[in-house]
Structure formats: structure tokens, C-alpha cells
Amino acid sequence: MYRKHKPDFSFFRTLTFMLFEQFKSAFPQLKDKWDEYSTYLHRIEVPAKTVLLREGQISKKAFHIEKGCLRAWINKGGKDITFQFFFEKETISSAESFRKNIPSFVTIESVEPCILHWISKSDLVKIMNEAMEIPEIRASLIDGIFERHFNYTRQLVSFITQNPKERYLKLVKERPHIVLRVPQHYIASYLGITPVSLSRIRNSVS
Amino acid sequence: MYRKHKPDFSFFRTLTFMLFEQFKSAFPQLKDKWDEYSTYLHRIEVPAKTVLLREGQISKKAFHIEKGCLRAWINKGGKDITFQFFFEKETISSAESFRKNIPSFVTIESVEPCILHWISKSDLVKIMNEAMEIPEIRASLIDGIFERHFNYTRQLVSFITQNPKERYLKLVKERPHIVLRVPQHYIASYLGITPVSLSRIRNSVS
């Protein structure tokens, strides 16, 4: 392997960084806009296992995580298969549903009690249209899309080239916070195996 | 499933469409540029099993396929695992290597004798910088990146939610040209299984 896992510096995460301090100094061009933009964000607190977007619905909100953990999962014949985990400072929406106004194939749900900030699609589009006019921000956003894409590609490569045990060890090594924080049966489905099988793998490792 | 497979209308494919007729009428703004741009493309013919980019090298060219078929594969402990197939009118590079100047984790190789057109990264960047100034083209390119990303996401979902037999049937249904044209053992590794296992699956289907 040529490189380590990089955090998911996605399109939306990039945006939310803009909204959440980090980019303010990098992009003083938008200085006057911050106050306006920040009114677009709506703070909510939700308990664990709260569904934020149901499979089949059309995603109209993006969520930024201040505190807690979310997961996106896919319904496969009644079973729930975790597709992605999201943690503090990450932003999540069902990207294809959000962008193309089609039904989402994932359900987005809280794993822990969370503090979230959501923004509506229409407000986000408004900000985007302004931000895209600024070359540095545009470049940064495009970079963000590519990074997100490369991360997903790596996850796909991992499925193609590694067996479940290798994938588990890779996860422990590269993203240990997931293993420490998330119930094991969610991790099992994320790795493409059953909870029973993951338990056996863990047993064989230690 | 909510939608059928869409062709990979990727970032680079979008670009090459621009260079190859289809976008000329859509973007008359670049009318004067077509002649110049077309000199950036270099036509080559290669026999089957020609390596166009070796794992570990840094990708400096993008290839457009006029005729033939390429595949990208990953070396896994001496075995070659097909990651993607590419056909006529598609454009291919090791995207992350090309964009970030890092060693490629895939090898790109011809499956059949091919007629290709390649463009250097520096020339492509030059075109990109000009094209990105035009809002319609910019929007189209960004759409292309997202579409590419969504396609890879679907492939990942397929690995997470489906077993090899289901993946094979899906491939036959949605991309039959691959099954008809490409040697079976390449398809087997693309599906994440051995040639023996694919042969058994085919037998059980018919």
C-alpha cells in the first residue's frame, strides 16, 4: 500500500469547514458573509438510533456533527448493512440523493446521542453558487470531491483485494476510533461479514 | 434498486468528449480552441496485453479509447485482480496518481489490440484551466466528477450487499458487453472470486 488512510475531506465537509471557522482565515474574501451563512445552520440534539434520513426519501438536508456518531446503512433483505460511519467535524448527506433529487438508497441514523447542525439544500446551494465564483474556494471544493472519491475508491479496493480478516486488521490499524466506539455488529456489516464471523476473527487475532 | 447502471461519464471522459466532437456544438465558446487542442492528442496503436501504466509509476498521461478494451488491475500477492474495464469512447488514467503525482496502485493494460489517443497531463491541465473559466463547462465537469464518484459508490455497494452470484447476474444484465468481450478469468477477479468459482456459478445459472 502506498499511502495511509486520509480523513474524508469531502465536498460537504469542505463546505462546512468554511462555515465552521477553519476556512475563515484562509478565505477572507468571504468575511462579510460569515454572519449570514451561520444563520442557515440549525442546531439539533438527537438521542441514539434516531433516523435522520430514511431509505427512499429524497435528501434535503446536510448534517454537520458537532458531537456524536452517525452511520449510513443499506437495507438488504431485512438486514441492515452499515455502509459508512461519520464522526465529529464530518458532514453527511446521502450525496447522490441530495445532489440529484432521487430517493436515497441509504438510511442515515445516529449511533450515539448527537449534537448536529443541519443546513437545507436550498441554503447550501446559495452558498455554493457564491463560493464557486472564488477560484481558491472552487479549487478547494473540487479537491474535496476528488478526495472523497479517492477514499471511496480505496474502500472498494479493500473489498476487492482483501479478505475479511485483512479488512478488520486494516480498520483497527488505520481507523481505530471506529473499532473502539461503535458496536461490533455494525462493524461486522461494514466489513461485509456477520457479527459471528467478526467475533471469530477477533478471537483468532488475540 | 432505484436506478440502472449509468455509463461512466467521468471527469476525464467529459474532457475528452469536449475534444472529440460531442461537446463542440454544446460549447461554441471554445470554437477557436478546437484545432489547437486536437494537436495535443497523440494517436497510438498497441497490441493486446500492452502495459500503458505500471503499478508504482506516476501517471502522466490520460488515454482515450478509439477502438479496443483496457483494464486496470491490482497486484495482490502475485495475483492480478481486475479493478475496472474500459471500452470505446471512454478515457482512462490512474486518477489519483494522475491528479496527485503519487505512485499508481493499478496497472493499466490492453485486453485487445487498441487504437488509443493520449494526452499529457501538462496539456490537459492547460485545457482544464481554460475550460474551467466557462461556467457551463465548469458545471459539466463537476457533474462528471460526481457521476464518476456515484458510479464507484454503486460498485462498492454492490460488493457490500451482494454475493458473487448476484454480482455476476447484475453484470450480465447491466453491462453484458463486458461479459461477451472479456476473458472470463478477468471477470472473475473483477467480481472478487476465482475463475473456478465463476465457472461454477455460470454452470448453476444455465
Added chain:
DNA sequence: GCCCACTCATGACCTTTGATAAAAAAAGTC
């Protein structure tokens, strides 16, 4: 046309993972 490399199918055998059930452990709830 003949040869050789490539491709595919099949059988025997082995390993891994899944399905199911049940028990143990851990985490919440009141």
C-alpha cells in the same frame, strides 16, 4: 495445417464464512 498458448470446465478436497441457537457478558433503565 500444426503447434502452442490461452481459456474454460470439472472433480476432489479443504478452508472460510454463514445460519442458527443458546449462553454469557455488557449496557441501559427504573
Added chain:
DNA sequence: GACTTTTTTTATCAAAGGTCATGAGTGGGC
């Protein structure tokens, strides 16, 4: 702290897929 619910482990058996070996097509190159 006792009770409930959720999560994890263990055991057993079945099924899927991998490995290895063999033989039968197939097709291109000479």
C-alpha cells in the same frame, strides 16, 4: 441493585468459495 435489552461469544452444522490438478476446446502465429 434488579431487571430488561442489547451485544458478544461459543458451538454445531451447512453452504459457499478457494486450491490444485486435469483435460478439453479454441484460436492465433508460423
